[in-house]
Amino acid sequence: MKVNEVPQDPKDFREGDKITKVMYAVGDDGKYTSVNSAGWEPDNFATKQAWDAVDEELAATEQLVRSGQLSPIAYYMQKCLMDVALLAKYAGKWQWQVKRHMKPSGFAKLSDVMLQKYAEIFNIPVTALTQFGK
Numbered sequence: 001m002k003v004n005e006v007p008q009d010p011k012d013f014r015e016g017d018k019i020t021k022v023m024y025a026v027g028d029d030g031k032y033t034s035v036n037s038a039g040w041e042p043d044n045f046a047t048k049q050a051w052d053a054v055d056e057e058l059a060a061t062e063q064l065v066r067s068g069q070l071s072p073i074a075y076y077m078q079k080c081l082m083d084v085a086l087l088a089k090y091a092g093k094w095q096w097q098v099k100r101h102m103k104p105s106g107f108a109k110l111s112d113v114m115l116q117k118y119a120e121i122f123n124i125p126v127t128a129l130t131q132f133g134k
Contacts, residue, residue, distance in 0.1 A: 054081070065132060071107030072132040073098070076122040090121045 020036045027033040039047070061078050064070040077087050088098045091114075100106035101114075110118075112126075119126045 062133075068104055071102050071104050072129045073107060073118060074102040075132070076118070076124065076129070077102070080122055087121065091117055 020038055022034050023037045024032045025035050058075070058078055061070065061075050065072055065075045073087075077084070082090075084095050084098050084102075088095045091098060093101075101110060101118075115126050115129055119129055122128075
Protein backbone atom coordinates (compact mmCIF):
# COMPACT_ATOMS: atom_id res chain seq x y z
CA MET A 1 0.00 0.00 0.00
CA LYS A 2 1.17 3.51 -0.72
CA VAL A 3 1.43 6.29 1.83
CA ASN A 4 -1.71 8.03 0.55
CA GLU A 5 -3.67 4.73 0.79
CA VAL A 6 -3.17 4.19 4.54
CA PRO A 7 -6.62 3.97 6.17
CA GLN A 8 -7.74 6.98 8.21
CA ASP A 9 -11.09 6.02 9.80
CA PRO A 10 -10.90 7.70 13.22
CA LYS A 11 -12.89 6.19 16.07
CA ASP A 12 -13.34 7.37 19.67
CA PHE A 13 -13.27 4.32 21.92
CA ARG A 14 -13.77 6.34 25.04
CA GLU A 15 -14.45 10.00 25.41
CA GLY A 16 -11.33 11.94 24.51
CA ASP A 17 -9.32 8.87 23.48
CA LYS A 18 -7.80 9.10 20.04
CA ILE A 19 -5.85 6.05 19.00
CA THR A 20 -3.28 6.21 16.26
CA LYS A 21 -1.25 3.33 14.98
CA VAL A 22 1.94 3.13 13.03
CA MET A 23 1.60 1.38 9.72
CA TYR A 24 4.18 0.87 7.04
CA ALA A 25 3.60 1.91 3.47
CA VAL A 26 5.61 2.47 0.32
CA GLY A 27 6.71 6.07 -0.08
CA ASP A 28 7.26 8.02 -3.29
CA ASP A 29 10.86 6.81 -3.35
CA GLY A 30 9.72 3.15 -3.36
CA LYS A 31 10.99 2.49 0.17
CA TYR A 32 8.93 1.52 3.18
CA THR A 33 8.17 4.34 5.58
CA SER A 34 6.11 4.62 8.75
CA VAL A 35 2.77 6.41 8.56
CA ASN A 36 0.39 7.27 11.40
CA SER A 37 -3.06 5.84 10.85
CA ALA A 38 -6.32 6.51 12.66
CA GLY A 39 -7.20 2.91 11.81
CA TRP A 40 -9.77 1.36 9.58
CA GLU A 41 -13.30 0.25 10.32
CA PRO A 42 -12.80 -3.52 10.84
CA ASP A 43 -9.78 -2.95 13.06
CA ASN A 44 -11.57 -0.24 15.04
CA PHE A 45 -14.59 -2.51 15.50
CA ALA A 46 -12.44 -5.35 16.85
CA THR A 47 -10.59 -2.98 19.18
CA LYS A 48 -13.87 -1.55 20.49
CA GLN A 49 -15.16 -5.07 21.16
CA ALA A 50 -12.01 -5.89 23.09
CA TRP A 51 -12.25 -2.73 25.21
CA ASP A 52 -15.95 -3.35 25.85
CA ALA A 53 -15.09 -6.83 27.16
CA VAL A 54 -12.39 -5.35 29.41
CA ASP A 55 -14.88 -2.79 30.75
CA GLU A 56 -17.48 -5.50 31.46
CA GLU A 57 -14.96 -7.65 33.32
CA LEU A 58 -13.76 -4.63 35.29
CA ALA A 59 -17.34 -3.75 36.29
CA ALA A 60 -17.91 -7.34 37.45
CA THR A 61 -14.70 -7.26 39.49
CA GLU A 62 -15.71 -3.94 41.02
CA GLN A 63 -18.97 -5.52 42.20
CA LEU A 64 -17.04 -8.41 43.74
CA VAL A 65 -14.84 -5.92 45.60
CA ARG A 66 -17.83 -3.91 46.80
CA SER A 67 -19.58 -7.09 47.99
CA GLY A 68 -16.49 -8.11 49.98
CA GLN A 69 -15.56 -11.15 47.88
CA LEU A 70 -12.31 -9.65 46.52
CA SER A 71 -9.92 -6.96 47.67
CA PRO A 72 -9.18 -3.72 45.80
CA ILE A 73 -5.91 -5.32 44.64
CA ALA A 74 -7.92 -7.49 42.22
CA TYR A 75 -9.74 -4.46 40.81
CA TYR A 76 -6.66 -2.32 40.24
CA MET A 77 -4.69 -5.26 38.85
CA GLN A 78 -7.38 -5.76 36.24
CA LYS A 79 -7.75 -2.03 35.60
CA CYS A 80 -4.02 -1.85 34.84
CA LEU A 81 -4.39 -4.84 32.47
CA MET A 82 -2.11 -7.01 34.60
CA ASP A 83 -2.30 -10.65 35.55
CA VAL A 84 -1.20 -12.26 38.80
CA ALA A 85 2.23 -13.21 37.42
CA LEU A 86 3.03 -9.69 36.28
CA LEU A 87 1.77 -8.07 39.48
CA ALA A 88 3.76 -10.55 41.56
CA LYS A 89 6.90 -9.67 39.62
CA TYR A 90 6.38 -5.92 40.12
CA ALA A 91 5.57 -6.41 43.82
CA GLY A 92 8.51 -8.72 44.43
CA LYS A 93 6.18 -11.41 45.78
CA TRP A 94 5.29 -14.96 44.88
CA GLN A 95 2.08 -15.42 42.89
CA TRP A 96 0.43 -17.24 45.79
CA GLN A 97 1.12 -14.22 47.99
CA VAL A 98 -0.53 -11.84 45.53
CA LYS A 99 -3.51 -14.19 45.28
CA ARG A 100 -3.76 -14.10 49.08
CA HIS A 101 -3.66 -10.27 48.97
CA MET A 102 -6.58 -10.35 46.53
CA LYS A 103 -8.74 -11.90 49.25
CA PRO A 104 -10.26 -9.48 51.77
CA SER A 105 -8.75 -11.39 54.70
CA GLY A 106 -5.25 -11.23 53.20
CA PHE A 107 -5.68 -7.60 52.20
CA ALA A 108 -6.63 -6.64 55.76
CA LYS A 109 -3.27 -7.95 57.00
CA LEU A 110 -1.13 -5.93 54.55
CA SER A 111 1.44 -3.62 56.09
CA ASP A 112 1.57 0.08 55.25
CA VAL A 113 4.78 -0.60 53.31
CA MET A 114 3.10 -3.24 51.15
CA LEU A 115 0.04 -1.05 50.59
CA GLN A 116 2.37 1.74 49.47
CA LYS A 117 4.14 -0.68 47.12
CA TYR A 118 0.83 -1.69 45.51
CA ALA A 119 -0.24 1.95 45.25
CA GLU A 120 3.00 2.79 43.44
CA ILE A 121 2.57 -0.15 41.08
CA PHE A 122 -0.98 0.96 40.22
CA ASN A 123 -0.02 4.66 40.22
CA ILE A 124 -2.75 5.54 42.71
CA PRO A 125 -2.80 6.97 46.24
CA VAL A 126 -2.88 4.46 49.11
CA THR A 127 -6.31 5.77 50.08
CA ALA A 128 -7.69 4.48 46.77
CA LEU A 129 -6.84 1.01 48.03
CA THR A 130 -7.82 1.40 51.66
CA GLN A 131 -11.02 3.38 51.05
CA PHE A 132 -12.20 1.72 47.84
CA GLY A 133 -15.61 3.02 46.86
CA LYS A 134 -16.07 5.22 49.93
